[in-house]
Amino acid sequence: MPRPDPAVLRPRLPSPLQEIEDDPFARRGVRLLLKRDDLIHPDLPGNKWRKLAPNLRAAAAAGERALLTFGGAYSNHLRATAAAGRLLGFATIGVVRGDELAAAPLNPSLARCAADGMRLHFIDRSRYRRKTDPDVLAGLHDRFGAFRVIPEGGSNSLAAEGCTELGRELRGAADTVAVACGTGGTLAGLAAGLGPDQQAVGIPVLRGGGDGPHFLQETVEELQRAAFGGPRGDWRLDDRFHCGGYARSTPALTAFADAFEDRHGLPLERTYVAKLLYGLTTLAEEGAFAPGSRVAAVITGMP
């Protein structure tokens, strides 16, 4: 039987909050704080703990023994789900985007999933886009039996509720809190958990596509509707820092991240965290933060 409560894994909560002295901020009289969610749990780091824990609790309470979720070949969420399954006794099924991968050797990320006991199922990209359609899910049930579906990136209303705790931990500690966004669940919950005088900023790492608002604007609004019944908190997106899109980079981003690592001896996760700090540093240089204000960056993962 699955263990009923992920608290048996002894997460480090509240996660540590560390102030660092960083010149681009200090020059403008702005204090920079790192919210070290990467230290919550070695196998379920960062927001992945906060998003998965309520889903695992709900699955255990409902007597469900298997979790099925979706992701790309390098998905942190797939790895976290596989680890949670091993540690808590759930069977896990990972539906992976790209049927061409089925014939190739597993990359290190998928190899970790497999080593944690996750059954990997590769589907082509067009089917992957329709992954939550009833006929696709019915096909997965025929193949794998009963399971609880956790969406891509783990972002559902339970996940958003789980991330409100991140906001609550930061009440009174910062004026602005910023987080990198993939599927938006973390920002949706963070903003809902902050106090009334705090603002959340989301830095999307995916390209929004087009001149209009980034697609995450609507996604985060929908997640907040589903989780809390309506909009919560003061939040906005700044979509200038995706650097070409998911897992893409630019020479400027690489130079920034290398220099930040050198200044602080802190390795930066490049898909999300480097873009977050690059964006925040640019905002500080633009004068977006008042002198004397405190800016907290949520460190959602380590390399």
Ligand SMILES: *Cc1c(COP(=O)(O)O)cnc(C)c1O
């Ligand atoms: C998954 C992930 C995110 C994105 O979280 P969302 O809730 O999907 O927006 C940010 N940082 C890291 C390191 C992640 O693994």
